[in-house]
Amino acid sequence: MHAPNIEPDLVLEHGSESDLDVLAQEKSVHHPVPTVGPQERNPDDEPTVHLLGLDALLPTFCPVEILKENGINDAVVSERVSKAAELGSPFLWSTFKKVTVLCGAFMASCLAAYAAGAYALAAVPVRELWRISDVQFNAGITTFVMGFGIAPMILAPVSEAHGRYWVFVGSGVTFLIGTIGCAVTNHYAGMLVCRFIVGCGASVYATLTGGVVSDLYHKEDRNTPMALYSLSIMAGTGLGPLVSGAVVDHLGWRWVFYIQACAVGLTTLIIFVFFQETRSNVVLRKKCRAINKAIAENTSATWLQFQSEMEERKFNISIVWRSFAFPLQLLATESIVFWFSAWASFAWAILYMQFSSIGIVFRDVYGFNSTQVGAVYVAVVVGSTIACLLAIFQEPITHKFWPSRMTSPEGRLLPPGILSALLPIGLFWFGWTATPSVHWISPTLAIGSCTIGIFSIYLAGFNYLADSYHLYASSALAAQSMCRNLLAGIFPLFTMFMLKGLRYWGAGSLLGGIGLFLTAIPWLLAFYGQRIRARSPFAGALVGDV
Structure with a gap:
């Protein structure tokens, strides 16, 4: 007797991977097993399965x-x-066991984001050492994001079919090797290659950790752990430059990567010892x-x-092909996926653009050194923490006052629809106050405003696409991820040209205007999303359930 062949949609990014289990339960066919005692069997009989x-x-x-x-x-x-x-379902594990597993994963996701931002503060000494331009240096961010985008397409299906544990451990080793390479390389090309390797290793923690949350918690219980997961990502992008700014000034740029290597090695060891299959x-x-x-x-x-x-x-290669093809189909045919991807991708591009723009602006306008520039990123950490607390506490409040509304995917868009406006507000604020006549605290607060907006968009994208597409959510989130990584890799390459060509107020106004336009997306979906989903062959089947 053989098990039925079950081929659910591939899981590519965090958030809907436990839907594989749901689909398996729906498609599984239970066959009665005949009762055959050992005395009735012949040695040549087939095993009873x-x-x-x-x-x-x-x-x-x-x-x-x-x-x-x-x-x-x-x-x-x-x-x-x-x-x-x-051995029991991970959903039924004790709180202590779940927290133990997630602590290592959250540490790793924070380090993945840390690695993305820490590199930026090495700009001045590395450019001088290898006599490269700002664009050439920022190519290290682009190669990092390339690895960030490519590796999950292969490793997500592997982790889905064969488990998280060894994918997480192996990615930690890759992350460590790439980071050590960045520390010891003597060539610009070597730095680009090592940054790509770092991106490949770090990407698993930044993308699949959300899947671990979904493995451990049912949808109605995920809000707090997902908010903490998002905090680990967003706070990590601020901690990287914050720490590295002081390191560059006092220890040298190579220690930016030596310190990372120590942290990555320790975290990989923690995962090896304490992480369990979910x-x-x-x-x-x-x-x-x-x-x-x-x-x-x-x-x-x-x-x-x-x-x-x-x-x-x-x-096999067909799994990888489906990992690319079906998300692209959703991106091209599903208006919800397209516009949500545009909104989230713009926010993510601004986040990566900050790695270059903050250093450029604060050095030029206020004469900051690397330590002082790094200190500005405290605004990112504080903004992320505030946004996380708002995300945790807004859920029970909105359920209390709008219980019927909050049962639909559109109901969960109301709070982020409000908070996401802080992104364009922060962009206008930053561009127009980054002048010598205005105290540096003003553009710093603007960065905090942008961070709260980006956090709310990131979390809203996961929640809405996962709730709306259910069994196809992994592919919808993968489409968003592809767009996010594409724009995040491109924006740093023209940051300098934009800031110098349009001036700070012009760049802030342009980006703020785009952000303001995209902020209409959650409000349109809040009122018309159910009708749009009703016309979708992928999300329409769920309309009657919400």
């Missing part, structure tokens, strides 16, 4: 009953099998192997085997 679904991870699952149905009544065997069957389909296969081993070691009834209903998919 008992298929287990995800409900076998629940506490109600009792393998001893199945043993009795097949004529195995030995008490010792029953005890050993029961012990082997203790993919339910992988845990189920592990449980089946444990039960089969217990039966084989304690009885001659090896003809009875337990097997997961979800076949282990073999990794």
Whole structure:
């Protein structure tokens, strides 16, 4: 007897990966297993395979009953099998166990964002050492983002089919190797290559950690852990320049990467020791192997085997192709995916643009050194923390005052629709106050305003696409991720030209105007999103459920 072939949509980015489990439960077909005692069997008979679904991870699952149905009544065997069957659903883990797993993952996601921003503060000494231009230096940000965008397309399907654990550990090793390479390289080309390697390793933590949250928490319980995950990303982008500014001035630019390497190595060790497998389909296969081993070691009834209903998919190039093709199809045909991707991509591009623009503006206007420029990024950390607290506390408040409205995906757009306006406000504010006649605290506060807006957009994008597309959410989020990484890699390359050509007030006004236009997206979807989803072949099926 063989398990039915289940091929759900590939999971590419954080947030909807546990939907694979939902789809598997919906598509699985339970076949009755004939009761065949050992005395009735011939040696040449095929093994009796008992298929287990995800409900076998629940506490109600009792393998001893199945043993009795097949004529195995030995008490010792029953005890050993029961012990082997203790592996349970990650959803049912204790809070302490979930927090232990997430602490390492959140540390890693924070370091991934840290690595993106820390590089920027090495600009002055590296440009002087290798006699390269600002654009050439910023190409290191672009190659980092290239690795950030490419690696998850391959590793997300691998982690989905074969588990998170070794993908996370292997990515940590890659992250560490790339960071050490950045520290010791003596050539500009070597720096670009190592930055790409760093991006590949760091990308897993920045993208798949959200999937770990989805593995551990049901949708209604994810708001707080997802807000904390987003905080680890956003705060990391501020901590990188904050720490590295002082390091460059007092220890030299290579220590920017040596310190990162120490932190990455420690975090990888923590993940190796404390991280546990969270993919339910992988845990189920592990449980089946444990039960089969217990039966084989304690009885001659090896003809009875337990097997997961979800076949282990073999990794091949077609999986990678689907990882690219279907998200592009959604991007081209689904207006919700397109406009949400445009909104989130612009916000992410501004975040990466800040790695260059803050240093340029504060050195030029206020004469700041690297340590002082790094200190400006405190605004990013504080803004991220405020945004996280707002995200955590706004959920119960909005449910209290608009309970019926909050049951729909559109209801969750109201708070971020308000907070996202802080992005264009901050851009106008920064551009028009970055002058010698205005105290430096004013553009610094503007950066905090932008950060709150970016945080709300990032979190809203995950929540709305995951709620709206359900089984296709992974591909919708992947489309958004591709757009985000593309713009984030391009914007730093022309930051200098824009700021010098349009002046600071002109650049702030242009970007603020674009941001203001895009801020209309959540409000349009809040009022018309359900009608738009009703016309979608991918999201329309869910309209009646919300």
